[in-house]
Amino acid sequence: MVPIVNAYELFEKIQSADISAYRQRCVAVRNRRATCSRCVQACTSGAIAIDDNSLVITPEKCIGCGTCATACPTCALEAHTPNDAQLQASAIRAMHAADGLSVIACRQIVDAAGRRLDGEKVVAVECLGRIEESLLTALAVEDCRKVVLVAGRCSSCDCVVGFEMARAVCDTCNELMRVWSCSMRVDISERFPSSVRADASQACDVSRRNFFFRAKDEARLAAYLTAEQVLGNPEADSMASASNSDAENHTVMKVMDDGTLPHFVPDKRERLLDNLAALGDPADELMxxxxxxxxxxxxxxxxxxxxxxxxxxxxxxxxxxxxxxxxxxxxxxxxxxxxxxxxxxxxxxxxxxxxxxxxxxxxxxxxxxxxxxxxxxxxxxxxxxxxxxxxxxxxxxxxxx
CATH class of the missing domain: 3.30.70.20 (Alpha-Beta Plaits)
Structure with a gap:
């Protein structure tokens, strides 16, 4: 892969209500010779593409699946709906409700299943490409015995690259569990486990439940932005205008005293290492x-x-x-x-x-x-x-x- 020539100029266009973009974390922005284009390769909707060695951003195509954030090694892209903390909390609640079984599925197949599922035991995401290793290891720390990622008809789906991302994450997590001697395993399935089937007495329409769940999140965000703007919070102003005001996104990247550009260890990576430390000592081997x-x-x-x-x-x-x-x-x-x-x-x-x-x-x-x-x-x-x-x-x- 050849370097992207205009990453800096167009990077800010990725910014949206669903994705935050941090230019200074992007290796293609930090140095023009860097060849990383994993966000382009992982984009499920064509919102991020390369045409004649130039980065092309089409924001209206973005579906907010977060697969690009999973693929980005430096967290230059971060997903918001839901954010990592919200998704982890939902997954842990659902796992405990299902007696240690974590079931995470793409929204398409959850909506298709409708009221046949127990909505308390299943977590829906726009695409399985949103799932990453810090989330899965957090489930392991909470004594999850198994994670099942339920995919729809991914081979015929426009978001098929999200499935490939999920499979890579699944393989990596299983390797970590093996090296750390943890019994939890992550599998990808086309079917829901019978244990998450709704009781006949339940009248929970999961499709409607997911709709109201999304509406609740959007209402909460709107309320937060309104309140913070009234209080004069500059962060709220930046979120409302889809322009990140983080210090990392200054126009000029300042060189530090040692002659290097600023460093940033992704929070996602720090959480992953914390989770692995909580699982104990690994085997002394190459992985x-x-x-x-x-x-x-x-x-x-x-x-x-x-x-x-x-x-x-x-x-x-x-x-x-x-x-x-x-x-x-x-x-x-x-x-x-x-x-x-x-x-x-x-x-x-x-x-x-x-x-x-x-x-x-x-x-x-x-x-x-x-x-x-x-x-x-x-x-x-x-x-x-x-x-x-x-x-x-x-x-x-x-x-x-």
Whole structure:
């Protein structure tokens, strides 16, 4: 995949009542050479697309399914209807009502089932692509014995890529459960378990229940925005105008004192690690998932530019400069989100990002130290261009005016 040339200009158009967009977290915005386009690949409705290497946003096509937020490694996109906390609370309530069985289904099949389902035991989402690992591991912490993701006719659905996202999340969660010796398993099914079938005495029309549930959320949001605007809350103003006022979305991205762009570890990733810690100690083995990466730098090829640390969105790669003159970068596997920005922008191809990580490194705060040779040119010096051209042209008689 080639880099997207206009990600910065059009990124704000993704912003809506259903999705929040944070430009500075997007690796394609942070560096033009980054090739990440997972939001485009995951979009179920064509609202985010690439045409002739340019990002094309069609907001009116967005159905608010949240699959793009699941796919985004840096949480540059976050879903709102419902948000992560609301969805997790609903899933835990339904799981306890079903005696430890969590049933989450796409809204299409829930609406089709109608009053045959016990609405207290099933959680409906617009698309199963909305489900992600921090939610599933939170269910495991709550002693969930099994998660069933009920899909509709996904193969013939326009949102079929959401099903593929759900399957990737399902595989990752099952791998985590295996490594952490947790008995919970996540399965995808085309049928509802019999245990969530409504009693004959129940008169709950789930379709109507889902309608009123959505209406209640929208009414709550409208009431919140009205109240906050009256109180002069700038956050409410930004939500009402679909323009995020978060400090991360300033027009200019400010470089920090260490010469790197600001870092942000997604809340979703922190919740996931907290959940895994609550499940106990993992097996001491390598595992391969869609979530974390392991950075390996070839010191013989590296030119010590440390651009990998400059543009790393989460701080998984950080510069160090010791008092004795030793310099390099530290790698924190637990903070890596496998965005591949570092690998994309390395000018010499010295850095490689591998999908396999040791499970224990994720929770232990393991740091891998990569010492580097001092760079030939001091990139902070105003005379660096003169020195570089002298070497490039093999001509010492180049001077500044």
């Amino acid at each position: 391969e998932t869609r979530l974390w990466g392991h950075v390996v730098i070839d010191p013989d090829v590296c030119n010590s530019c440390r651009m990998c640390a400059t543009f790393c969105p989460t701080g998984a790669i950080m510069k160090f400069d010791d008092e004795d003159g030793v310099m390099g970068v530290n790698h924190y596997p637990g903070d890596c989100v496998l965005c591949r920005c570092c690998e994309d922008i390395c000018p010499t191809g010295a850095l490689h990002l591998y999908d396999e990580v040791f499970a224990g490194d994720l929770l232990s705060g393991t740091v891998e130290r990569n010492e580097m040779r001092p760079p030939k040119y001091d990139m902070t010096s105003p005379k660096k261009s003169m020195h570089m051209f002298r070497d490039l042209l093999n001509c010492p008689d180049i001077f500044e005016r």
